Amino acid sequence: MDYAQFLRRVPKVELHCHLEGTVRAATFAELAGKHRIPLPTSEVDSLYDYDTIEAFLEIFGLVASTLIDEEDFERVAFESLEDGQRLGNLKYREMFFNPTLHTRRGVPYRTVVDGLVAGIRRADRELGVGCRLIADVYRQDSPEVALAMVEEVLAHRPDEVIGLGMDGAEAPDPPERFAAAFARAKAGGLRLTSHACEDAPPKNIVTCLDVLGCERIDHGYHILADQAVVQRALDAGLYFTCCPTATARVYGWPDLSRHPIGGMVAAGLNVTLNSDDPTMFHTDIGREFVDLCTALEYGPEQVRSFCLNSVDGSWLDEGDKSRLRREMAAEFDALHAELGA
Ligand code: HPA
Numbered sequence: 558m559d560y561a562q563f564l565r566r567v568p569k570v571e572l573h574c575h576l577e578g579t580v581r582a583a584t585f586a587e588l589a590g591k592h593r594i595p596l597p598t599s600e601v602d603s604l605y606d607y608d609t610i611e612a613f614l615e616i617f618g619l620v621a622s623t624l625i626d627e628e629d630f631e632r633v634a635f636e637s638l639e640d641g642q643r644l645g646n647l648k649y650r651e652m653f654f655n656p657t658l659h660t661r662r663g664v665p666y667r668t669v670v671d672g673l674v675a676g677i678r679r680a681d682r683e684l685g686v687g688c689r690l691i692a693d694v695y696r697q698d699s700p701e702v703a704l705a706m707v708e709e710v711l712a713h714r715p716d717e718v719i720g721l722g723m724d725g726a727e728a729p730d731p732p733e734r735f736a737a738a739f740a741r742a743k744a745g746g747l748r749l750t751s752h753a754c755e756d757a758p759p760k761n762i763v764t765c766l767d768v769l770g771c772e773r774i775d776h777g778y779h780i781l782a783d784q785a786v787v788q789r790a791l792d793a794g795l796y797f798t799c800c801p802t803a804t805a806r807v808y809g810w811p812d813l814s815r816h817p818i819g820g821m822v823a824a825g826l827n828v829t830l831n832s833d834d835p836t837m838f839h840t841d842i843g844r845e846f847v848d849l850c851t852a853l854e855y856g857p858e859q860v861r862s863f864c865l866n867s868v869d870g871s872w873l874d875e876g877d878k879s880r881l882r883r884e885m886a887a888e889f890d891a892l893h894a895e896l897g898a
């Protein structure tokens with residue numbers, strides 16, 4: 558086993574991955590055919606190419622538009638977890654989905670969530686990979702649409718749905734617009750996170766913590782511009798869900814050895830590694846570990862921290878968390894011994 562194989566094989570938990578961004582190109586093409594949705598090209602893989610967040614979000618919406626029946630949602634949820642296991646030894650994922658990208662096309666919320674839950678339960682049964690769901694506010698929606706979405710999430714809530722998050726283009730739509738949606742989710746017992754400071758200053762992290770009540774931060778790369786916010790994150794033990802490849806592409810850090818993730822790790826922040834929109838950025842959770850840890854020359858000790866940070870930062874119950882942590886630490890240590898042998 559070489560070091561790249563080791564990085565691929567270490568056991569992983571992922572906290573930042575969007576269901577709609579995990580759809581295989583072949584499945585996207587098949588579903589578009591099934592529902593007679595015209596695509597700009599029959600070479601769908603070539604659609605997965607962009608260098609701005611806006612261009613990416615347009616294709617993300619097109620992929621979402623091919624998911625219509627409950628069985629479509631079941632299929633993509635299952636395949637997404639199957640890919641995580643096969644390509645990166647994924648054990649457990651907390652996965653985002655965007656309800657309003659579906660409901661605004663007339664797909665009932667129940668169809669979306671029941672399909673996803675069926676796929677997740679099948680992956681648990683057949684593959685032993687766990688998954689929970691985080692419903693994401695889409696920032697380009699209005700605050701009223703976001704609040705109505707949260708009410709819908711709370712009204713039909715299988716155990717798998719555990720949290721509220723927020724994505725979409727960050728720069729034009731700051732987090733404080735969605736205070737009411739987050740307050741309602743908190744009152745309803747959902748855990749809270751948000752994409753922040755991926756394309757905006759550190760004050761968005763402060764708003765997410767103080768106004769929205771977020772418990773994690775998705776991305777967070779510009780935090781190093783404000784030492785006071787770094788200190789606050791260190792004091793609070795805040796977890797950051799970082800995504801090397803996606804942000805290398807759309808936010809202009811093509812050389813991973815100079816990606817701000819390196820500075821965040823050096824500052825002592827709790828960083829986790831994630832694939833964001835794996836198929837849509839031609840990556841997977843295994844590859845994120847290989848590419849980032851190779852570029853930054855991280856040894857096994859740092860890799861072990863990445864693996865276990867994700868368990869510690871997850872929203873599993875304490876019992877499940879400590880069991881998974883024990884199992885993953887043992888599997889990691891066995892692989893490490895094999896690497897050294
Ligand atoms: N950022 C913003 N919006 C998104 C992302 C992301 O990482 N992935 C899917 N939608």
Ligand code: ZN
Nearest residue numbers: 573724752833
């Ligand atoms: Zn994301």
